[in-house]
Amino acid sequence: MTGLNLQEGVRLKPVDLARAHGLSTQAVRNYEAEGILPAATRSPTGYRLYQPQHGYALGAFLALVPGHGHRTAATIMRAVNQGIVGDALRIVDESHAQLLDDRRTLTAVAAALRDLAPVPVAAGVTFVGPLAHRLGLRPATLRKWERAGLLQPRRDRHTGYRVYSEADVRDAQLVHQLRRGGYRLDRIAPLIAQVRTAGGIEPVQSMLDDWQQRLTARARAMLTGAAALDTYLGALAAARPDPR
Known part of the structure; x- marks a missing residue:
C-alpha cells in the first residue's frame, strides 16, 4: 500500500x-x-x-x-x-x-514416472469396467480419453470389447495422475504419445518441474x-x- x-x-x-x-x-x-x-x-x-x-x-x-x-x-x-x-x-x-494434496499428487506422479518401463503386452490384460473401478473412474471417462488419443486399447476380435494391456493400464494411470494435477487432455496427449513411442519420460519430467515451480510460487x-x-x-x- x-x-x-x-x-x-x-x-x-x-x-x-x-x-x-x-x-x-x-x-x-x-x-x-x-x-x-x-x-x-x-x-x-x-x-x-x-x-x-x-x-x-x-x-x-x-x-x-x-x-x-x-x-x-x-x-x-x-x-x-x-x-x-x-x-x-x-x-x-x-x-x-x-495445496498439500497437490504436492502429494505431484509426488505420486513422479513416483509413477520412475516406475515406467516397457511392459510386455501379453503379460496381462483387463477390460474397461475393472480398469475404471481400479482408478476410481467411470468407464465413460476411459472412453473419452481413448477418443482424445490418450489410450489405445485393442478390440477383442470376437466380442468387440476393449482390451487393455499392461502398457495401456500404465498410460491410464499416468493420464489419471496428470488430470488430478490440473492438466488438460490436449496437453497430456502429446506427452503420452512421446512416452509411448520414445520409451522415455523426459517430456513428462519437464512438466513435473514446471508443476513443482508453480506449487512453490503458490x-x-x-x-x-x-x-x-x-x-x-x-x-x-x-x-x-x-x-x-
Whole structure:
C-alpha cells in the first residue's frame, strides 16, 4: 500500500485506493459492492469516504488472489467483513490443504514416472469396467480419453470389447495422475504419445518441474496473502472501541 496514508482518522477517496494499487476507481467501487471491501461512509454530498482499514482490506485481497484465486480470496474477505473470521480462516486452511494434496499428487506422479518401463503386452490384460473401478473412474471417462488419443486399447476380435494391456493400464494411470494435477487432455496427449513411442519420460519430467515451480510460487503467495490478511485483521481489531 505504498503511497497511502493509513493513519487513524484519515479519510480516503476511491481514487486514493485505486492509484496506490494500480486499479481503476470503478474496480474499487466494484470490490466494495462485492463485499470485498467494507461499506464506505458517505460525505454530506454523497461521495464515498474510506478509512485506513479499507486500504488494508484492499491490500489483503490483492495479496490473497495469487495464492488462493479470485473467487476464494473474495469469499475470505466477505467472511471477514461480515465478522465471521472463523469461516474466513477455515477457507484459508482448506486452500492450504488443497495445496498439500497437490504436492502429494505431484509426488505420486513422479513416483509413477520412475516406475515406467516397457511392459510386455501379453503379460496381462483387463477390460474397461475393472480398469475404471481400479482408478476410481467411470468407464465413460476411459472412453473419452481413448477418443482424445490418450489410450489405445485393442478390440477383442470376437466380442468387440476393449482390451487393455499392461502398457495401456500404465498410460491410464499416468493420464489419471496428470488430470488430478490440473492438466488438460490436449496437453497430456502429446506427452503420452512421446512416452509411448520414445520409451522415455523426459517430456513428462519437464512438466513435473514446471508443476513443482508453480506449487512453490503458490505456497509463497499464500504466505504473502496470510501476512496481509493478518495485518487487516489487526487493523480491524485496533479500530474497534475499547470495551472497558
